Amino acid sequence: MQNYNVPDNSDRISRQALDKNASEDISEKIIATILFGCALVSVLTTFGIVVIIFQETFGFFQEVSFAQFFLDTKWTPLFADKHFGVWPLINGTFLTTAIAMAVAIPLGLSSAIYLSEYAQPKVAAILRPAVELLAGIPTVVYGYFALLFVTPLLRHIVPLEIFNALSAGLMMGVMITPTVGSISLDAIRAVPRSLREGAYALGITKLEAIFRVVLPAALSGIIASIILGISRAVGETMTVLIAAGQQPRLTVNLAESVETMTAYMAQISGGDSPRGSLNFKTLYAVGAVLFLITLILNIVSYWIANRFKEKYE
CATH class of the missing domain: 1.10.3720.10 (MetI-like)
Structure with missing residues (x-):
């Protein structure tokens, strides 16, 4: 009775799947970072506007009282x-x-x-x-x-x-x-x-x-x-x-x-x-x-x- 050796591809398939999952995880993290950066720009812009407005307003009230205003x-x-x-x-x-x-x-x-x-x-x-x-x-x-x-x-x-x-x-x-x-x-x-x-x-x-x-x-x-x-x-x-x-x-x-x-x-x-x-x-x-x-x-x-x-x- 003759024995035939069947090549085992399970390890190769598993490695390919792991590599694919790892690349997808990296892509997801990059996209999430980009989206977070976009959201952060909006928040920081709003924060900067508020800081500048109230900083100058504070200087105004150093010269003009609340009662006058x-x-x-x-x-x-x-x-x-x-x-x-x-x-x-x-x-x-x-x-x-x-x-x-x-x-x-x-x-x-x-x-x-x-x-x-x-x-x-x-x-x-x-x-x-x-x-x-x-x-x-x-x-x-x-x-x-x-x-x-x-x-x-x-x-x-x-x-x-x-x-x-x-x-x-x-x-x-x-x-x-x-x-x-x-x-x-x-x-x-x-x-x-x-x-x-x-x-x-x-x-x-x-x-x-x-x-x-x-x-x-x-x-x-x-x-x-x-x-x-x-x-x-x-x-x-x-x-x-x-x-x-x-x-x-x-x-x-x-x-x-x-x-x-x-x-x-x-x-x-x-x-x-x-x-x-x-x-x-x-x-x-x-x-x-x-x-x-x-x-x-x-x-x-x-x-x-x-x-x-x-x-x-």
Whole structure:
């Protein structure tokens, strides 16, 4: 009986498998390191911005007291009679933001409801990119459109100053509408179809189902979109700089010129104030206030989105 020696390839196959696993582990570690580095760049950039802002702000408060900054009602740091009350800038910021949200919330939410519940798929596929196209228009275009078209048009109806809060707020509302509408649309579409069908089974109309079932179920996403829209309006610069003017006033009159925090920062950034001067440091003090406001708004948005988030199975 003849014996045949069969070559044993198990060791070679095992070594190949080990080498392959080792190379895959190295690749995974390299990719993980690269991704970690990218995330770290974002974190370090944010940290650096915060450090610089508050470092310069600390230098500002070495020369100006908190009482002068938070209790005074006049903002004239560039004049001979200097006042450093930040409230006129905060007032101008929130006045234009309130007008903007009065426009963006109904327009954005209505467009989201239509695209989600009423529009045919082909129509929605055309209209949604068209609405979101508004977000791609440069803000300086909105500013000049408000100054050269909206303001003259409104002055035929109501008495307005050439630079006024109303025109700037209206154009900001149009600009922010895609933000509110797009996020609200995603929140409404995330509501399960079974909830709608259950509402229809109870005999209620489509409109009643939208307002009594769909919108309450999507409430967290809708509120988050509104708060994000407010953050966008608070941080807007060019539209309010061009259309609202540079008159820091503590007023609620929409027909008057006001100055927002971002508009003042753009004014100081023009280079007229020497670096290291008190006027230059006001840039960082106002920036710190703006940073804290937007941070609070984002925290509230995150809390609401998690607090009222509905989970479906």
